[in-house]
Amino acid sequence: MEEISLDKKELYDLVKRAVREVLEEELFQLRLEGLPFVSDEEIREIEKEYGKPQVQKNLARTENLQI
Numbered sequence: 001m002e003e004i005s006l007d008k009k010e011l012y013d014l015v016k017r018a019v020r021e022v023l024e025e026e027l028f029q030l031r032l033e034g035l036p037f038v039s040d041e042e043i044r045e046i047e048k049e050y051g052k053p054q055v056q057k058n059l060a061r062t063e064n065l066q067i
Helices: 008-034 040-050
Strands: none
């Protein structure tokens, strides 16, 4: 197995990024859990009242990771 050497700053940055990603994922899950459940009937009523939402295409998220 290949050995990788990192100085303290690189290791700190790597761990910091990893922790940030996990926290973002957990925060996203908490936000989803906080949203109220909407039944199919309620969705139909909302669509009847306001119309269907427009679909946004080509949404993407990119990240660059330097190792």
